[in-house]
Structure formats: C-alpha cells, structure tokens
Amino acid sequence: MMMRISELKKAIVILGSTGSIGRNTLEIIRHHPDKFKILALTAGKNTALLSEQIKEFHPLMVAVEAEKEAEKLRREFSRYGVKVLSGGNGLETVASLKQADLVVSAITGIAGLRPTYVALEQGIDVALANKESMVVAGSFLKKIAARTGARIIPVDSEHSGVFQCLNGRKKRSISRIFLTASGGPFLKIPIKELAEKSLADALQHPRWKMGKKITIDSATLMNKGLELIEARWLFDLKPSELQVIIHPQSIVHALVEFKDGSILAQLSQTDMRIPIQYALSYPERLSSPLPALDLTSVQNLEFYPVDEKRYPLFNLARRVLEAQPSFSVVLNAANEIAVEAFLEEKISFGQIYSVVDHCLQEHRVVRLSCLEDVFILDEEVRNQARQYLKLKGKEK
Numbered sequence: 561m562m563m564r565i566s567e568l569k570k571a572i573v574i575l576g577s578t579g580s581i582g583r584n585t586l587e588i589i590r591h592h593p594d595k596f597k598i599l600a601l602t603a604g605k606n607t608a609l610l611s612e613q614i615k616e617f618h619p620l621m622v623a624v625e626a627e628k629e630a631e632k633l634r635r636e637f638s639r640y641g642v643k644v645l646s647g648g649n650g651l652e653t654v655a656s657l658k659q660a661d662l663v664v665s666a667i668t669g670i671a672g673l674r675p676t677y678v679a680l681e682q683g684i685d686v687a688l689a690n691k692e693s694m695v696v697a698g699s700f701l702k703k704i705a706a707r708t709g710a711r712i713i714p715v716d717s718e719h720s721g722v723f724q725c726l727n728g729r730k731k732r733s734i735s736r737i738f739l740t741a742s743g744g745p746f747l748k749i750p751i752k753e754l755a756e757k758s759l760a761d762a763l764q765h766p767r768w769k770m771g772k773k774i775t776i777d778s779a780t781l782m783n784k785g786l787e788l789i790e791a792r793w794l795f796d797l798k799p800s801e802l803q804v805i806i807h808p809q810s811i812v813h814a815l816v817e818f819k820d821g822s823i824l825a826q827l828s829q830t831d832m833r834i835p836i837q838y839a840l841s842y843p844e845r846l847s848s849p850l851p852a853l854d855l856t857s858v859q860n861l862e863f864y865p866v867d868e869k870r871y872p873l874f875n876l877a878r879r880v881l882e883a884q885p886s887f888s889v890v891l892n893a894a895n896e897i898a899v900e901a902f903l904e905e906k907i908s909f910g911q912i913y914s915v916v917d918h919c920l921q922e923h924r925v926v927r928l929s930c931l932e933d934v935f936i937l938d939e940e941v942r943n944q945a946r947q948y949l950k951l952k953g954k955e956k
C-alpha cells in the first residue's frame with residue numbers, strides 16, 4: 561500500500577512551546593519538516609509569541625493560561641480552524657489528543673504534572689523535560705506509563721545521556737550512574753560571598769541558555785539534586801547507584817559505570833537541541849542542525865567532586881533522595897516558592913536555602929497514595945513557605 565509523506569510524520573504536541581525547551585523543539589521541527597508536524601501547542605502568558613507560532617506551524621489546537629487571552633486568540637484564529645482552549649482543562653485536552661504520537665512536556669514546575677500524567681494515561685509517548693513532575697510523582701508516572709505502554713523519553717541532557725549509554729542494557733549490569741554538573745556561575749566564587757549574590761549574577765549561566773527558574777536552580781545546584789531524584793525514578797535505581805560530579809566544560813553529560821569497571825560516556829555540544837532531537841526521533845538518529853563537536857578544540861575535560869558547603873541546597877536534595885517520597889514534594893514546592901521570591905527580588909540568594917530547609921524540617925512523612933495526595937501536600941507546603949517568607953519579611 562502507498563503511504564503519503566504526511567502519514568510518516570510524527571504528530572507532536574508541545575506543552576510550553578513559548579519557553580526555552582519549547583522554542584528549541586520548534587527549531588528541530590523546522591529543521592526536519594519531512595519528519596515532524598505540529599498538532600498542538602500551549603503557552604502560559606506569552607500569547608504574542610504563541611500567535612507567531614500558530615502562523616508558522618498551523619496547529620489544530622492551542623491552549624493558554626487565561627480565558628481572556630484565549631478569547632483574543634479565538635477572534636484571530638478560529639476562522640483558520642484553530643481550536644483555542646484555556647486553563648488546566650485546556651492543557652489536559654491538548655495533552656490527551658488521540659492523534660498525537662509524542663507530547664513534549666516542557667512546562668516549568670508542578671504546573672506540568674497533570675498534563676504529563678494525562679498524556680501517559682492516554683498511552684501517548686512523552687518527551688519529558690519537566691523534571692519537577694518526575695521528582696514529585698515519579699512512581700505514579702512510571703505506573704501509569706507501564707499500564708498504558710507509553711514511553712517516557714528523557715529530554716534533560718544528563719538523562720538523555722544515561723538513556724543513550726544504557727541503550728536497553730540490563731539494570732543488573734550497572735554499578736553507578738554519574739550525572740555531570742557545570743557548577744553554574746558560582747563555582748569559583750568565595751563561599752562567604754554567595755549568600756548575597758544578585759539576581760543578575762545568578763542568571764549568568766556559563767554554559768547553558770535556559771529559562772529563569774532552571775537557571776537559578778543551576779546556580780544553587782538544586783537542579784542537579786532534582787535531577788538525581790528524576791534519575792532514580794526514570795531508571796529505577798537506588799540512591800547509592802546515583803552520583804553527581806562537577807564537569808565545568810559541560811561536554812560529557814552523563815557516564816554509566818558497569819559492574820565490570822567499564823564506563824560509557826555520552827558527549828555532545830552544550831546545546832539542548834541535541835537531546836531534544838533525540839527524544840523526538842527516538843529510536844532513529846537524524847542529522848543535526850549543529851556543527852559536529854570538534855574534540856581537538858576541547859582542550860581538557862575536568863571532573864571534580866561536589867563541594868556541598870558551596871551548594872547546601874544540593875546537600876538537602878541528596879538527603880531527600882534517600883528519604884520517603886513525600887519529602888521530594890516538600891523539596892520541590894518550597895524551592896519553587898523560594899526561587900519565585902528570589903526572581904521577584906523579594907529575598908536574597910542565601911534565603912532560598914532557608915525557605916527549603918525550614919519546610920523540610922517541619923515536614924512529617926505523609927503517605928502518598930494517589931496523584932491528588934501530591935497536589936494537596938504541594939499546596940500545603942507552598943502556603944507554609946509563603947507564610948515563612950511573610951514572617952521573615954516582618955522581622956527585617
């Protein structure tokens with residue numbers, strides 16, 4: 561039977577198309593118009609950019625956060641057959657489109673959890689950038705994916721590196737997995753100066769261009785702590801099998817050590833388009849829009865242990881990795897509130913740690929038996945973190 565070209569294209573939904581991962585995903589799709597087509601897109605507040613994306617990629621459906629903004633888009637695009645939705649229900653409808661071959665989950669924070677879950681529930685493969693979902697609800701996401709047969713393909717460069725090194729190898733052959741960390745902008749700053757570092761300083765990541773939340777998480781190294789918890793669920797590993805090492809060049813993204821002492825590493829340019837493209841095309845490999853990595857121009861590859869005095873939030877996250885899952889929900893929620901406050905310049909860099917530490921100290925283990933339990937605990941911790949910030953504000 562003859563197949564039309566369009567039937568060979570993967571139909572892609574991007575949750576968070578206006579963000580850093582979303583825009584990079586669209587670049588890959590632009591580069592491979594014969595391989596992928598856009599089925600639906602979602603944005604939060606940046607409806608101006610979403611309008612541009614609708615004009616270029618002709619999605620069947622889009623969703624935005626606010627109904628007022630959705631109404632404006634409807635006036636502009638309904639006549640072209642674009643369905644415009646809003647709010648949480650809108651996101652879930654887009655995420656569960658039956659015609660989708662792959663949902664790219666690229667919303668920041670816990671806002672990405674429900675749509676990621678419903679995509680997997682529908683049996684749709686998910687390219688997962690939204691690490692916070694895996695951190696707070698890893699067991700539920702893995703369970704639903706196992707039930708429906710949907711695949712979770714990592715987008716985070718380190719997890720993509722592990723995924724590529726493992727390439728289906730048996731878990732029992734692995735002894736350890738190393739995730740690399742650049743160390744962020746404060747790798748060499750005297751530790752006593754860290755607490756007062758400004759927002760502008762913290763946003764200057766030396767290697768990666770990313771959204772603001774993850775850039776701050778990289779400066780505190782919380783990002784790597786979240787990635788350890790993400791890796792635990794993604795690859796079904798014990799905490800003792802997971803390690804982070806500082807690698808300032810960000811060329812080696814992950815290493816897998818096997819029982820026989822061999823180590824496989826994944827190297828590539830420091831550019832998210834590489835892991836994004838692999839997640840889109842998996843298991844196929846396509847030509848890259850980027851120039852090849854010139855190994856002779858990489859002068860050296862350095863690896864150091866993490867100094868947890870420099871990165872106390874990483875120390876908290878590493879301890880949470882070994883604790884009951886409800887601690888991961890607390891870690892993530894408190895961190896989201898603290899980073900939001902730092903981005904709004906309401907607290908200092910050092911206070912991000914105080915907020916997260918306070919919420920973890922206050923927490924008593926809760927049994928999480930369903931996704932709703934995660935949302936309830938998440939909301940409680942957010943309120944607690946906001947309350948703590950209010951009290952600290954009054955003490956000034």
Ligand SMILES: NC(=O)c1ccc[n+]([C@@H]2O[C@H](COP(=O)([O-])OP(=O)(O)OC[C@H]3O[C@@H](n4cnc5c(N)ncnc54)[C@H](OP(=O)(O)O)[C@@H]3O)[C@@H](O)[C@H]2O)c1
Binds near residue numbers: 577
């Ligand atoms: N950037 C990277 O290189 C990178 C690497 C690895 C993993 N990740 C992970 O990928 C995720 C996205 O990161 P990013 O850097 O792309 O973030 P970003 O640039 O801040 O983009 C976030 C996206 O999510 C949308 N969004 C935010 N809150 C929303 C809400 N409440 N409802 C609906 N949409 C919402 C934003 O919409 P508007 O902008 O329209 O408001 C935007 O499209 C994060 O979980 C991050 O940890 C990112």
